[in-house]
Amino acid sequence: MLTELQRAKFVKHFNIRDTDDDGYVTQEDYRKFSENIAKLLEWDPDHQKRVQIDAIHAGVWQFFWEPADHDQDGRVSLEDHLAMMDMMIEHSKDPQVLEQSRKHSEVLFNTFDFNGSGEISAKEYRQFFSAAGVTTEWTDMVFEKLDINGNGKISLDEFVLLHQQFFSSNDPESPGNWFYGPIA
Ligand SMILES: [Ca+2]
Numbered sequence: 001m002l003t004e005l006q007r008a009k010f011v012k013h014f015n016i017r018d019t020d021d022d023g024y025v026t027q028e029d030y031r032k033f034s035e036n037i038a039k040l041l042e043w044d045p046d047h048q049k050r051v052q053i054d055a056i057h058a059g060v061w062q063f064f065w066e067p068a069d070h071d072q073d074g075r076v077s078l079e080d081h082l083a084m085m086d087m088m089i090e091h092s093k094d095p096q097v098l099e100q101s102r103k104h105s106e107v108l109f110n111t112f113d114f115n116g117s118g119e120i121s122a123k124e125y126r127q128f129f130s131a132a133g134v135t136t137e138w139t140d141m142v143f144e145k146l147d148i149n150g151n152g153k154i155s156l157d158e159f160v161l162l163h164q165q166f167f168s169s170n171d172p173e174s175p176g177n178w179f180y181g182p183i184a
C-alpha cells in the first residue's frame with residue numbers, strides 16, 4: 001500500500017508527464033514535451049540533444065510506462081501508474097531494482113541537462129517544467145531545496161539521490177520528495 005506521501009508524489013509525477021492533460025500518459029505526451037523543449041531552446045529537429053532526449057524517452061517508455069499499461073492500449077491511467085508504483089516500492093530494496101533505478105536516473109539526468117554541461121541549473125530545471133506544460137513560479141524555491149550542497153547546481157550524484165528519494169522515500173523531510181514540484 002502506498003502511503004499518503006507516496007501517493008501525492010506519484011500523482012504529481014503522473015500529471016507532469018501527462019503533457020497534454022488528457023488524463024493518460026502516452027508516448028504522444030513525450031513527443032509533445034520534446035517539441036516544447038525544442039521550441040523553447042530553438043533547436044532544429046536534428047539537434048543532437050533533442051535526438052538524445054528522444055532516444056532516452058523511448059527507453060523510459062519501455063522501461064517505466066509500458067509495464068504499467070495493463071490492457072496495452074498505449075496509454076497509462078493514473079490508476080495503472082499507482083498500482084505499478086506500489087509494486088515497485090515493494091521491491092525498492094532489492095539490489096537488482098536499486099541498480100536498475102540508479103542506471104535509469106543516470107540516463108534521465110540528461111533530459112534535464114539541456115546544455116550538456118554535466119550539471120542541472122535552476123534555469124534548466126525551470127525549462128523542464130515549462131516544456132512539461134505546468135506553471136513554474138515555484139521552481140526556484142524548490143531548486144534551492146534540491147541543491148543539497150548549495151552550490152547552485154544539481155550534480156549527477158545529487159540527482160540520483162533525489163530521484164531515489166522521490167520514488168521510494170517515505171520520510172517527509174527528504175528533499176527529493178519535492179523533485180516534481182511542491183506536494184499539496
Ligand atoms: Ca496525455
Ligand SMILES: [Ca+2]
Nearest residue numbers: 113117119120
Ligand atoms: Ca546544464
Ligand SMILES: [Ca+2]
Nearest residue numbers: 149151153154
Ligand atoms: Ca549542488
